[in-house]
Amino acid sequence: MHERSSVAGLAKSLKAELNRYSPGEKLPSSRALVERYRVSPVTVTRALAQLASEGLVVTRPGAGAYRADTRTAAPAAGDTSWQELALSADTATELVPRSVDASGVLVTLAAPPPGVVEFNGGYLHPVLQPERALAAALARAGRRPGAWGRPPADGLTDLRAWFAREVGGSVTAAEILITAGGQSALTTALRALAPPGTPVLVESPTYPGMLAVARSAGLRPVPVPTDADGIRPDLLEAAFRATGARVVVCQPLFQNPTGAALPVERRAAVVRIARAAGAFVIEDDFARRLVHEDSAPLPPTLAADDPDGVVVHVCSLTKITSASLRVGALAARGPVLERLRAIQVVDSFFVPRPLQEAALELVGSPAWSRHLRAVTQELKNRRDTMTGAVALHLPELALPHIPSGGYHLWLRLPDTLPEAALLPTALRAGVAVAPGRPYFAAEPPAGHIRLSFAGVAGPAEIIEGVRRLRTAIDELTG
Template identity: 50%
Template sequence: MNHSSSSHKVASTLARELEHVPAGTRLATHRELVRRFGVSATTVSQALALLTQWGVVTSRPGSGTYRAETRTVPRSGDTSWQEAALQPANGIGSPPGAQRGFKTSGLLGTLSTLGPDVVDLNGGYLHPTLQPLTMLGTALSRAARRPATWDRPPVGGVPELRDWFAADIGGGLSRDDILVCGAGQSALATVLRALGQPGAPVVVESPTYPGTIAAAHAAGLRPIPVPLDAEGLRTDHLDEALTRTGARVVIVQPLFQNPTGASLSAARQREILTIARQHGAFVVEDDFARHMGHADAGPTPPPMIADDPDGTVIHIRSLTKVTSSNLRVGALAAHGPVMARLRSAHLIDTMFVPAPLQHTALEVVTAPGWKRALSALGSALEHRRKVAIDAVSATFGPHALAVRPRGGYHLWVSLPHHLGEAELAAAALANGVALTPGANYYVSDSSTPHIRLSYVAAPSAADVDDAVRRLAPLVVGT
């Protein structure tokens, strides 16, 4: 993980101050640290991550950050040599631009541990009040009693879980077309390392999920942004990008895209597949929100892999978003020789997903209450969406939302041009609201300022409403 000089300075300052502080002492909140040091929320998060690595502090989700029991502090030796050693070596024969990058500020921001004084409109995982906690607890208990839970699972995944994923995704898939992975981000990273050679281009939506950008850079690939409209990825720009760059991988989020909320129509899906086949390119279908349709969503198009006899699509499906951030179980689905490549890459990266997690996931999705839990979640998400939309319209104006998605967990809010994303995010955190600057979702700079508001990480719909409306003075006064 890379750390900016500013985050390192903040961490070093706090480490020195904490040398004489008793263990168990609570640190200042995120927003207090933002105000004190005059830095962004991401910088504070990176500084606290450093302090955690050094053993100086420990985080307690929902409570805050505390002085650790141990008094380990950074060694005083000279580690400056590492700066040069960590620079990419320009070896003979290396393709131009084949440098891997590990900048994860966009991802780190969504995983920040916030104190109880901050309403989280940033996170992408369900608050415990939305999680099927009883079902998860029962599943974990039942899985623990299975003898197979403590045996090494097959590399491709527990057969019964692969069968379930094949049926859930559809399209005539069998267990042989399924590879169980450690949730969506892990699957995405595996796909990009398996398919892309260092320095190669990869087409991504613009804007797109920060984890997509981070995974592409970590694989040494060059993200090529292609714009969206209300129906998703624009196929005229896709054809031009594939012709111009020769890219052989296209990444799309077909339903309730992160961050815009746009969904690919069935016609647009067919157009993308046709263009990809003409160029001999794979389409990576990150179907992260398939089970996050709201109660009023109506029918959604089937996944792209359901109409893909030629093996163009590599499908990603995850259980994490609709259960818990800790149930990191997902699947890759693909036809043809590419599955052997994916399986090899997964084996090198992680060997296999731990059997206790797989069997717990299997218990969850085969429980009698699984579909009822998804239905209850859909109703809760619908209510939160409506509350969030009303609050956004009152705070930012009726034209702030180009898309009002009936699925997913977030809204893409356009800002008046006089507002700066980073400045608004910092001011919001200082006022007890965490949100995400739109810049995190672009490969390059965007001329239109946005923020993304998540409505699933806060304790209740009332908290979402209060937090969004709390931004009104900042919008007027900035």
């Protein structure tokens, strides 16, 4: 049995037996638990640690584990009503009041109840993650000389050089800043490029986490419509003229949520239009390594073809590895680099060196290329499975674009199917989906849902999840 599932199973069994013991009574010894449940001593230790973290048992070194006394009086409720005034007082003079709405992000971070098919995920399922390679990389990283010392504020030189090669073109290590993942990089870029109260142009629809960052910084997201080929250059140019914005955020490759990829002519047009407006392009290149076909070459990054410093490039290792490998990069050239560096240092000082060293070990190992090939093939298989299942079981849902990269499908709901009612109904049917509303900066043109095929165990679970979604829709429309 997998170690992680063994720990969870033993913890569940021990929790069910706790009522046999009085508060303060000693539990069986670790040796007795090993023999009774036929698990390893490590599993016993971790299961007891889990119960201790939940306040159910107390472990005493050298003495054993004891049932905790949970019969404690509830703390007196305080009066926090004063905070309403304190938190709203600083918005009275703001042109665009700052708001922190993480609901669109939490949908993809929250784990659904056990037994629910997770179509709302934003990361690779553990079966797709390079867990052994990550563990080996972390172990090697911890033994590197100076691995626990303070890293350079900009990041390890070798890691910056690797990211520079990934960005391509004439980008150098000196133009790279290592960040704590892509979300942190987006936050730094938006804070650096747009002062509070100003507009920022965004694709419509777009990534909810970026909209949340913009609004929390007091920015005003202005939507620019997209089509099957991504953001429309004619409307982008009109939006710059109408708003005077100095920033546009764009995902040129496998856009979230539509999956669109900008063709060559549009890629050049986006940079040219921004340059003419005296504006920056924040290129969120989050999905480059989530390609579904490894035969056709990918287009270069916008930053690779930008000698004038129009593009501020954002990328990370998180999506292709694990949600916990929060290592990313910002690439920029010109005076803006110093501003990005200053904000990065003030916000976080630096990314922990052991994590940077582990990232270096991973991308420099033979396991890295094997992992990329395996994920490419598996994502293609899952995309095809989900596409076929949707066509068979959910023909009334429109799929305007089948992506060639990324980890999800973007489906338009018929006008007769309310998005707000579908989500809880689907959850009762045993499938969690991501709502479309958080992906729009303004009123959406129709109801949508996003279905992830990367956060589930495999094709069989995809087919079952689509069947459950069929049940939910029948309940609403039958």
